[in-house]
Amino acid sequence: MNFKDVLEGRRSIRRYSDRPVGRDMIVSLLGAAETAPSAGNLRAREYYVVTSPQLRLALSAAAFGQEHVATAPVVVVVCADPVKSGRRYGDRGQLYSIQDADAATVCLILAACNRGLGSCWTGAFDDTIVRDLLDLPGRLVPTAIVSIGWPDEKPTPPPGRDMTEAVHWIEG
Ligand SMILES: Cc1cc2nc3c(=O)[nH]c(=O)nc-3n(C[C@H](O)[C@H](O)[C@H](O)COP(=O)(O)O)c2cc1C
Numbered sequence: 001m002n003f004k005d006v007l008e009g010r011r012s013i014r015r016y017s018d019r020p021v022g023r024d025m026i027v028s029l030l031g032a033a034e035t036a037p038s039a040g041n042l043r044a045r046e047y048y049v050v051t052s053p054q055l056r057l058a059l060s061a062a063a064f065g066q067e068h069v070a071t072a073p074v075v076v077v078v079c080a081d082p083v084k085s086g087r088r089y090g091d092r093g094q095l096y097s098i099q100d101a102d103a104a105t106v107c108l109i110l111a112a113c114n115r116g117l118g119s120c121w122t123g124a125f126d127d128t129i130v131r132d133l134l135d136l137p138g139r140l141v142p143t144a145i146v147s148i149g150w151p152d153e154k155p156t157p158p159p160g161r162d163m164t165e166a167v168h169w170i171e172g
Contacts, residue, residue: 001113001114006110006113006114007110008157009113010109010110010113011118011154011155011157012119012120012121012155013068013118013119013120013147013149013151013153013155014066014067014068014120014147014153015068015071015151015152015153016068016071016072016073016118016147016149016150016151016152017149017150017151017152018073019073019149019150020073021073021074021117021148021149021150025115025117026049026074026076026148028111028115029076029108029111029112029115029117029148030047030049030076030108032107032108032110032111033047033076033078033104033105033107033108033111034104034107035107036100036103036104036106036107037103038096038100038103038104039085039089039093039096039097039099039100040085040088040089040096042084042085042088042096042100043100044080044081044082044084044085044093044096044097044100044101045078045079045080045081045097045100045101045104046078046079046081046140047076047077047078047079047104048076048077048079048134048136049074049075049076050074050075050076050077050134051073051074051075053070055133056069056070056071056072056075057070058129058133059075059077059125059130059133059145061129062125062126062129062130062133063122063124063125063126063145064124064125064126066122066124068120068122068147069122069145069147071147071149072120072147072148072149073148073149074147074148074149075145075146075147075148076108076145076146076148077130077134077142077144077145077146078101078104078105078108078142078143078144078146079101079136079140079141079142079143080097080098080100080101080140080141080143081097081100081139081140081141082094082097082098082139082141083139084097084139085097085100097141098141098143101141101143101144102143102144105121105143105144105146108146109121109146112148116150117148117149117150117151118148118149118150118151118153119146119147119148119149120146120147121144121146122144122145122146122147123143123144123145125142125145127141127142130142130145
């Protein structure tokens with residue numbers, strides 16, 4: 001796909017077909033995620049790839065019952081590492097690590113779209129339960145549960161907005 005089609009054609013997908021997603025594909029998507037910029041190139045982010053149906057079901061419960069987390073064949077939990085960023089950047093590192101993780105999440109979902117896959121960035125979840133389920137080291141903060149699979153729906157694009165609401169030109 002060309003870049004504009006990926007940007008404009010990507011939708012959050014919450015219904016997936018039964019078709020599996022191969023391991024090579026997942027590895028390639030994670031490679032795309034890692035191309036994202038990161039503060040000081042510290043890459044203060046990690047990825048937990050979950051294909052186990054039982055664990056996906058438990059993650060779905062942790063995401064307040066969001067079904068696409070259970071029904072997607074693959075779920076990637078993106079985590080920030082504020083300790084790593086904080087060592088170099090102090091308090092500012094907290095923010096940088098979240099930004100590192102979010103930048104990777106954007107690249108991940110765009111790469112998925114480019115390969116014809118659907119995905120959904122899922123931010124509504126109970127951090128403590130997700131930490132326990134994945135046995136995360138204490139330094140990691142889960143920032144997104146990304147469900148990934150072959151789409152079984154074609155959502156209509158959400159309404160856009162008048163960009164004058166958001167853009168402020170300060171010209172010389
Ligand atoms: C930070 C963040 C958190 C989100 N959390 C959820 C979520 O918990 N569940 C969900 O179904 N979608 C979630 N979304 C997806 C948004 O609902 C979606 O991006 C938005 O409605 C626009 O639709 P689109 O992605 O198809 O353009 C989240 C997106 C972002 C960026």
